[in-house]
Amino acid sequence: MLEIRDLVCKVGSRTIVDGVSLSFDPGRLHVIVGPNGSGKSTLLKAFSGEWVPSSGCVTYDGADLARIGKLSIARRRAVMTQLPELHFPLSVDEIVMMGRYPHFSFSPAPNDRAICAQVMSHLSIQSLSGRDYLTLSGGERQRVQFARALAQIWEAPHLSAGLPPSGSRYLFLDEPVSSLDIHYQHQFLQLARDLVKENIVLIAILHDLNLALHYADRMIFMKQGRIVAEGAVPGIVTPALIREVFDIEARLLEDPESDTPVITFNHSSNG
Amino acid sequence: MQLKKIPFRVYYIVLGLLLLVSLIVSARVGAVPISYDHIFYFLRHALGGSPAPTGIGSVAGFPGSSGTSIEEQLFLQIRLPRVLLCAFTGAALSVSGALMQALFRNPIVEPGLVGTSSGAAFGAAFVFVMGKSLAGSWVDALGPFLLPVFAFIGGGLATWLVYRLSNVFGKVNVNTLLLAGIAVNALAAGGTGFFSYIARDPQARSIVFWNLGTLSGADWTNTAIVGVATVSGIFLSLFYSRSLNALLLGEAEAGYLGVRTESLKTRILLLNTFLVAVATSVVGVIGFVGLIVPHILRLLKSSDNRFLIIGSALLGAILLNVADMLARVIVAPSEFPIGVVTAFAGAPVFLFLLIRANRQQQKGGFYA
Numbered sequence: 001m002l003e004i005r006d007l008v009c010k011v012g013s014r015t016i017v018d019g020v021s022l023s024f025d026p027g028r029l030h031v032i033v034g035p036n037g038s039g040k041s042t043l044l045k046a047f048s049g050e051w052v053p054s055s056g057c058v059t060y061d062g063a064d065l066a067r068i069g070k071l072s073i074a075r076r077r078a079v080m081t082q083l084p085e086l087h088f089p090l091s092v093d094e095i096v097m098m099g100r101y102p103h104f105s106f107s108p109a110p111n112d113r114a115i116c117a118q119v120m121s122h123l124s125i126q127s128l129s130g131r132d133y134l135t136l137s138g139g140e141r142q143r144v145q146f147a148r149a150l151a152q153i154w155e156a157p158h159l160s161a162g163l164p165p166s167g168s169r170y171l172f173l174d175e176p177v178s179s180l181d182i183h184y185q186h187q188f189l190q191l192a193r194d195l196v197k198e199n200i201v202l203i204a205i206l207h208d209l210n211l212a213l214h215y216a217d218r219m220i221f222m223k224q225g226r227i228v229a230e231g232a233v234p235g236i237v238t239p240a241l242i243r244e245v246f247d248i249e250a251r252l253l254e255d256p257e258s259d260t261p262v263i264t265f266n267h268s269s270n271g
Numbered sequence: 272m273q274l275k276k277i278p279f280r281v282y283y284i285v286l287g288l289l290l291l292v293s294l295i296v297s298a299r300v301g302a303v304p305i306s307y308d309h310i311f312y313f314l315r316h317a318l319g320g321s322p323a324p325t326g327i328g329s330v331a332g333f334p335g336s337s338g339t340s341i342e343e344q345l346f347l348q349i350r351l352p353r354v355l356l357c358a359f360t361g362a363a364l365s366v367s368g369a370l371m372q373a374l375f376r377n378p379i380v381e382p383g384l385v386g387t388s389s390g391a392a393f394g395a396a397f398v399f400v401m402g403k404s405l406a407g408s409w410v411d412a413l414g415p416f417l418l419p420v421f422a423f424i425g426g427g428l429a430t431w432l433v434y435r436l437s438n439v440f441g442k443v444n445v446n447t448l449l450l451a452g453i454a455v456n457a458l459a460a461g462g463t464g465f466f467s468y469i470a471r472d473p474q475a476r477s478i479v480f481w482n483l484g485t486l487s488g489a490d491w492t493n494t495a496i497v498g499v500a501t502v503s504g505i506f507l508s509l510f511y512s513r514s515l516n517a518l519l520l521g522e523a524e525a526g527y528l529g530v531r532t533e534s535l536k537t538r539i540l541l542l543n544t545f546l547v548a549v550a551t552s553v554v555g556v557i558g559f560v561g562l563i564v565p566h567i568l569r570l571l572k573s574s575d576n577r578f579l580i581i582g583s584a585l586l587g588a589i590l591l592n593v594a595d596m597l598a599r600v601i602v603a604p605s606e607f608p609i610g611v612v613t614a615f616a617g618a619p620v621f622l623f624l625l626i627r628a629n630r631q632q633q634k635g636g637f638y639a
Contacts, residue, residue: 086519
């Protein structure tokens, strides 16, 4: 369980996240949407521990994030951002093994190697083993990075200082699919969705409202650093809300093949 | 490429053997060549074995003191410390290069470019020239230790300055980096030039010594200092190799993997300065070694920093010994400054990397 209370993030005098309170339970895919500059990524950085908030508090399973060590939290919280820039030749195996770095101090234990192998087979990327990361395509890189994040939290966490032993694991995805083609976008989100069956708190930032509608259990709409609305999908999504948040006219259409509605946009009517 | 499939361990063994060969060959050549069986006898004698058979190594009419010949003296007191100092220096500079490249996340960085070497030389020149007037008669006793300390301060300041200037919002700007490097290097070289101009000590007067480096000052004291510093520095570096790998993905990503990035960056800067400054205070500025060696290892195998650190230590020692051998052989019985040799080998590699870096904007990676 992740809880955020009255979180405020400032850069100089500019307020980027303005008093956000939210809670995220395991077993559901929570998707945060909002226009560019609405503070989504900063919010994610703040509750991941990468950005120190100006005020407010973040708790993991009731433990205050500010009091949990960086290494302790890294043992049960993984973050995947858009493809990191990497300009050096590294093997795929070493990149996946990076996910285990928080778990060993000098050289990987047999368990760490086993987990890397399991994750790679789970994502069907065993064939990439031994390849140089720089020679991979965008979709392959994405899966390798996802494997790294999964390897980090693959097993139920062992005792880590400051956190209850039987707590959840956490996976945060910051626009994970924006550089992928439509096939990989769906494949990726389906794989991510399968994880919510585990005891994992899964939070993603997505740009594509239709993708969000299709895969999310709950959507959170942000604008100008504040939460405008949040609730279960698909009920929460209305043309009025989309107009308020994104400033664009939208319609919801029934998809004859599924229960999820489809959003279409009417750009010309937007003043 | 098939070379990438060779396991790390095989690389270490091959490089280790090559290092041994290069040390022995380098100890042999010079103004007075020493044959391999003589080297073997001398080493055995030095390690407590029986002395060399009579007649070996003695020069007609010049019996050596205390049972050792002139040739043995030459080998043990001049040649051997020199090849070892050379190996330690090569290792220190190359490992520093690997560390700096991981820190800046850029393969075109090396201690000579980011100001560590010239800053260290400035600090050393300062002690050389001003030490007497500042510390008086103490300087003679403290000399061997004051030099590395001031070299450390000078190198550290210069590197920190370049790092701060080129690192904008957590991203290293290569253009600023190179320009800042030029400015800081010029400043430090100017300071060194000033001190060597006002110096009385003939060795300190030699601008060539500071700017192009020489191993001719090797003795057992400074070899031991550089050796201890280099080995401990490399050993410490190994503890950071995983964190540096994570840093290759970016600072935020490394943070998510539990790396305390700010503390890591400070430690790596200090470690780099320590390695380079101690060597530079003894041998002067030797450029491009830290650039070429990690580059070769990346092309051969991988950027995994564990491999780069161990590999750079071995390959750097080998290559600098080869360079020193060339410096001594080409114009024997005189010798070139070793920095001339490394510049001829290294500058083209640097230009090549620069061209690749420009292309990188379109293609997406130095090694892609």
